[in-house]
Amino acid sequence: MTSRKLGTLTIGQAPRADITPILDQHLPASLPRVHLGVLDGMTHADIEAQFTPQPGNGTLISKLLDGTAVVLDKLAVRAVLQSKIDALVDQGCDVVLILCTGEFHGLVGRTAWLVEPDQIVPPAAAAIAGDRQVGILVPLVGQIESEYQKWQGLRKRPICATASPYADPNDTRELEAAARQLRDQGAELLIMDCMGFVERHREVAKAASGLPVILSNALIARLTAELL
Structure with a gap:
């Protein structure tokens, strides 16, 4: 059987302690996995500067590691998603799961199987x-x-x-x-x-x-x- 490696990508900060237990209920315990987030390593000031919702743009909401919920500009999030997917693929993930139900168009998984909830x-x-x-x-x-x-x-x-x-x-x-x-x-x-x-x-x-x-x-x- 082919060995798999899962990458998950949240639009907040990873890992998502609220979502990963649901994944764990259904995924093999031995499955290697990597968790990334669009906002990883960013401070509240960084997030405000780059992702504050702009007039006329869609909005998304996600969670930081400190438990804070943040509302984000959808277009700004979309601009970062592809590079994060590429990073997961570069780390050997052959299945990449987006942990957001928002609609994003034009994303590609390259060699990975990209799972988009929307x-x-x-x-x-x-x-x-x-x-x-x-x-x-x-x-x-x-x-x-x-x-x-x-x-x-x-x-x-x-x-x-x-x-x-x-x-x-x-x-x-x-x-x-x-x-x-x-x-x-x-x-x-x-x-x-x-x-x-x-x-x-x-x-x-x-x-x-x-x-x-x-x-x-x-x-x-x-x-x-x-x-x-």
Whole structure:
């Protein structure tokens, strides 16, 4: 059997202590892996100088090693991603997993198998949803408009609500309210469209809404495991 090496790339700082346990549940324990982040080694001042959202640009949210959540300019993140992928390939990774559900166009893995959640989660979820109404949870209000384009493969236009996966873990009111809002608007299935949402978020949303909930990073972890 061919030996594999996994590289993961977060748009925040690596390693992501919230996401890697989900990957570990599905990946072989002996699998070599390398974790990189777009913001690795940067201070808050560095990040503000290079990645502060600019008017008219999309936004992304991620997490730093100190636990801080940061909102980033999507175009500035995209400008760095390819060099980070190249660095993982240069370190011998033959599978590279992007730990972000945002849409990025034109990325290449060179000799590596590049796994991009934005190209996998929407069509997979659309196939599961069928004719049912989908409700989508995103972290930022500014991301909602782009969600309609991203999820155009759904048979029904999705409804969206916002809740941050990086809020105080002891205060689940925002997430509960968002999940109930989607249910009350007719959602029959919820999708947590951010890699920062983890199992505890799924359980909160499921309990609040009474609906099935798809967790993007768990879906991607299962599918990536098939390559490894």
